Amino acid sequence: RQSWMDKLSSGLRKTSTNISQVFTGAQIDDHLYEELESALLLADAGVKATGFLLADVKRRVAASGATRPVQVKNILIASLTELLKPLEKPLVIGQYKPTVIMVAGVNGAGKTTSIGKLTKHLADEGASVLLAAADTFRAAAREQLAVWADRNTVEIVSQEGGDPAAVSFDAVSAGRARGKDVVLVDTAGRLPTQLHLMEELRKIKRVVQKADASAPHEVILVIDGNTGQNALTQVRAFDDALQLTGLIVTKLDGTAKGGVLAAIAQEKPVPVYFIGVGEKLEDLETFSAREFALALLA
Numbered sequence: 001r002q003s004w005m006d007k008l009s010s011g012l013r014k015t016s017t018n019i020s021q022v023f024t025g026a027q028i029d030d031h032l033y034e035e036l037e038s039a040l041l042l043a044d045a046g047v048k049a050t051g052f053l054l055a056d057v058k059r060r061v062a063a064s065g066a067t068r069p070v071q072v073k074n075i076l077i078a079s080l081t082e083l084l085k086p087l088e089k090p091l092v093i094g095q096y097k098p099t100v101i102m103v104a105g106v107n108g109a110g111k112t113t114s115i116g117k118l119t120k121h122l123a124d125e126g127a128s129v130l131l132a133a134a135d136t137f138r139a140a141a142r143e144q145l146a147v148w149a150d151r152n153t154v155e156i157v158s159q160e161g162g163d164p165a166a167v168s169f170d171a172v173s174a175g176r177a178r179g180k181d182v183v184l185v186d187t188a189g190r191l192p193t194q195l196h197l198m199e200e201l202r203k204i205k206r207v208v209q210k211a212d213a214s215a216p217h218e219v220i221l222v223i224d225g226n227t228g229q230n231a232l233t234q235v236r237a238f239d240d241a242l243q244l245t246g247l248i249v250t251k252l253d254g255t256a257k258g259g260v261l262a263a264i265a266q267e268k269p270v271p272v273y274f275i276g277v278g279e280k281l282e283d284l285e286t287f288s289a290r291e292f293a294l295a296l297l298a
């Protein structure tokens, strides 16, 4: 099986200006820095993080007296690692019983798949999990979640066409009554147009709080790493509405836009609990700043 680092770097290498190619020349000059700037922008690092990285790399190059492009590459790896470091934080459960984790994300981001992966990850760690199907609008979402629940042999609270907040309330109450370690609440990613998504999500959060005053303990947003700067816009909007505690960044196995993590680190540093590197249940990895930086520049 291909290692996740390989999958990650083969995806990240798809940029038309492969970042590591920038360092194949003979000398460190303006041309190198221009190429580096384009490559970072193409990888969707965004204007701010690109500007920050360029300035930081130039400063470090000057301080180190580096003369060869390959040294600049190593300096960039160090600079990027440091920028991404604040995103490196593990998801900790066990402080509350149950730990209530609300999961949000726009349709197609990989939310349902990620919940399946997360369920497996938690179950593998020995935690008992209860799933709440709070996306009551989409029958397909409920069904898909039920399939994941089945595969992970965990219980699910689901109610056709029910009120999403009520389903969430019931699930948290059931999780407490049944002594579960974790309640994972799957929320809708899009609603019929007359309803407001953020309003519904805020309501779920409020009602969950009524079932358990300390909950939700985690509010995780799933974003598609392929959507580049759009992912950053989503992080901002969902954080404003829900105060996110963490992210899952999916599809990093097939994207050339992984630089968006640098933009998130620069502009909205919400911890990246996990990254998705494939469609299978085991394709979930904890985020490491250094490994990500190495893969981006491989």
Ligand code: GDP
Binding pocket: 105, 106, 107, 108, 109, 110, 111, 112, 113, 114, 189, 250, 251, 252, 253, 254, 275, 276, 277, 278, 279, 283
């Ligand atoms: P949702 O609408 O947000 O619930 O998205 P789904 O979980 O249904 O995922 C949408 C599509 O993305 C599906 O085809 C998934 O198999 C795929 N997907 C999800 N996560 C990943 C990932 O990390 N890598 C890859 N390659 N595909 C993914």
